[in-house]
Amino acid sequence: MKxxxxxxxxxxxxxxxxxxxxKEGRIRGGELAAVCDINEEKxxxxxxxxxxxxxxxxxxxxxxxxxxxxxxxxxxxxxxxxPIVIDALNAGLHALSDKPAGVYxxxxxEMMDVAKQHPxxxxxxxxxxxxxxxxxxxxxxxADGALGTIKRVNWIITDWYRSQSYYDSGAWRASxxxxxxxxxxxxxxxxxxxxxxxxxxxxxxxxxxxxxxxxHDIETEDDVTAYMEFPNGATGVFITSTxxxxxxxxxxxxxxxxxxxxxxxxxxxxxxxxxxxREFNKTYKGGFGAPEVTKKVLMRRHNxxxxxxxxxxxxxxxxxxxxxxxxGFDGINxxxxxxxxxxxQWLGKMVEMPIDDDLYFAELNKRIETGRAxxxxxxxxxxxxxxx
Numbered sequence: 001m002k003x004x005x006x007x008x009x010x011x012x013x014x015x016x017x018x019x020x021x022x023k024e025g026r027i028r029g030g031e032l033a034a035v036c037d038i039n040e041e042k043x044x045x046x047x048x049x050x051x052x053x054x055x056x057x058x059x060x061x062x063x064x065x066x067x068x069x070x071x072x073x074x075x076x077x078x079x080x081x082x083p084i085v086i087d088a089l090n091a092g093l094h095a096l097s098d099k100p101a102g103v104y105x106x107x108x109x110e111m112m113d114v115a116k117q118h119p120x121x122x123x124x125x126x127x128x129x130x131x132x133x134x135x136x137x138x139x140x141x142x143a144d145g146a147l148g149t150i151k152r153v154n155w156i157i158t159d160w161y162r163s164q165s166y167y168d169s170g171a172w173r174a175s176x177x178x179x180x181x182x183x184x185x186x187x188x189x190x191x192x193x194x195x196x197x198x199x200x201x202x203x204x205x206x207x208x209x210x211x212x213x214x215x216h217d218i219e220t221e222d223d224v225t226a227y228m229e230f231p232n233g234a235t236g237v238f239i240t241s242t243x244x245x246x247x248x249x250x251x252x253x254x255x256x257x258x259x260x261x262x263x264x265x266x267x268x269x270x271x272x273x274x275x276x277x278r279e280f281n282k283t284y285k286g287g288f289g290a291p292e293v294t295k296k297v298l299m300r301r302h303n304x305x306x307x308x309x310x311x312x313x314x315x316x317x318x319x320x321x322x323x324x325x326x327x328g329f330d331g332i333n334x335x336x337x338x339x340x341x342x343x344x345q346w347l348g349k350m351v352e353m354p355i356d357d358d359l360y361f362a363e364l365n366k367r368i369e370t371g372r373a374x375x376x377x378x379x380x381x382x383x384x385x386x387x388x
Contacts, residue, residue: 004094004315005033007069009060009084010076011046012037012170014098017307018073019050026308030315033070036063060084064091071095071122071318073311077172078103078180082111085123085328089114094122096314100189101125101331103180104364105339106357108332115328122317123328128306129190130197130326134268134299138253138260139198141270147255148276153199153228153236159247159264160187167218174218176371180364182212182220184338188240192334195238199253202333203228203236207350208341215243219372226341238341258293268299 006022008015015037022032036057037043043056057063064072064087071094074084082102088095102108115123129135141147160183172178179185184192196202208226215222223241230236241247251262258272273280274292310326317324336353339360344351346363 001070001319002029004030004318005068005070006030006315007034007036007063007072008032009036009063009072009074010080010098011035011043012075015073015075016046016050018075018311019046019052021308021311023050023052026305027311027315029319029321030311034063034066034068036060061087064088064093069093071314073126074098077170077178078185079107079178082107085111086114089118089121089123092118092121094124094314094318095328096122096124096126096311097328097331098126099193099331099334100185100338101328101335103185103335104357104361105332105335105355106361108335109357112329112332122314122324124310124314124317124324125326125328125331126307126310127190127193127326127330128310129194129265131304131306131309132265133302133304134262134265135194135198137268137298138251138262139200141260142198142200142253142255146257146270146272147253147260148257149278150199150201150230150232150234150253150255152234152252152254153195153230154250154252155191155195155237156239156248156250157188157191158239158241158244159249160242161245161247162187162216162222162242164216167216171375174216174220174222175374176219176364176367178374179220181338181342182218182222183240183242184210184221184224184341187242188224188338189334191238191240192337193330195236195337196333197330199230199234201230201232202353203337203340204231204353205229205350206337206340206344206353208344210342210345215241219367221342221345224341226344228337266299266301267297270296270298272296 034055040058055068072088073096075098081097085095085097167173174182206228210221211223212221226238228236249264253260256277261269272294280291313325316322340353340355343360
């Protein structure tokens with residue numbers, strides 16, 4: 001295949017960014033072949049704004065059956081990611097889902113089951129932060145044993161402040177019926193994917209304090225503090241919010257041989273122990289004291305178009321030029337963690353992971369049934385440039 005014909009399903013904030021990349025020729029071997037959005041007025045306005053002259057559809061099933069595309073990018077509200085990906089795969093097309101993979105584990109696993117039935121088709125997810133060189137370096141160092149045994153993981157990620165106008169821009173935003181969650185599902189999926197990916201293991205227990213509509217007039221969570229435990233005995237804390245200004249992005253991973261600290265996804269520092277802490281603990285006889293530490297700045301700043309790199313890899317994988325870097329099957333981990341956090345809050349206790357899929361789905365449905373009625377869709381499209 002010389003050129004991959006791509007259809008964008010969901011021509012809103014993020015869909016606009018993908019349209020721009022394709023129209024500007026930044027994805028080699030890929031071309032914009034069709035666009036789709038259920039809001040026809042918005043769709044037409046977006047096509048005029050971006051000078052899109054390819055076929056347009058208001059139903060994704062019509063696009064999938066049109067024969068105009070080889071692959072799709074699904075960038076709709078979150079509930080629709082799995083069913084549209086399933087339809088695309090069953091139609092014989094390649095599919096890339098934007099984050100998150102879905103709202104609840106049950107639907108993500110259903111999507112994965114269908115993907116397993118189509119091994120020849122590329123099934124991908126937009127975890128663009130995996131292309132961040134600092135996070136890649138951290139993952140490799142941990143895998144190579146540079147930190148020894150992991151003891152503690154702390155991530156405070158609050159540097160995505162959102163005003164009320166952001167939530168008011170879409171009727172589906174931060175609602176149980178329309179989005180299925182708040183900051184965990186919209187802003188934090190990248191970090192909830194990265195955390196186990198970097199550390200090399202999933203948490204086995206989770207207890208969270210989720211605050212619903214604490215800083216905004218919304219019904220879902222906009223402030224979360226979660227405590228987690230890992231199979232090897234390590235512990236972790238994850239803090240996120242859309243109400244902090246100024247916000248923070250600081251990831252610390254402590255092991256027996258030292259500590260890695262990443263600030264703002266850029267500055268990466270390694271504090272290396274001269275002696276493994278466990279060995280020092282056994283052999284040191286001086287009472288007060290600690291291992292000598294050497295501070296090394298490993299990375300200060302790097303620039304890369306991470307969304308573009310994921311899309312380029314998606315196209316290259318379809319064309320058989322390189323392996324897929326981020327499989328859609330990886331999407332379950334982040335959904336498992338965000339669902340565990342909400343379930344812990346709803347049940348008022350620590351929960352075991354993996355969670356009970358049916359229990360979470362039942363608890364979510366309780367919130368959907370008693371949640372606010374969705375307002376009329378405004379069709380407002382925001383510029384996402386500089387927000388990731």
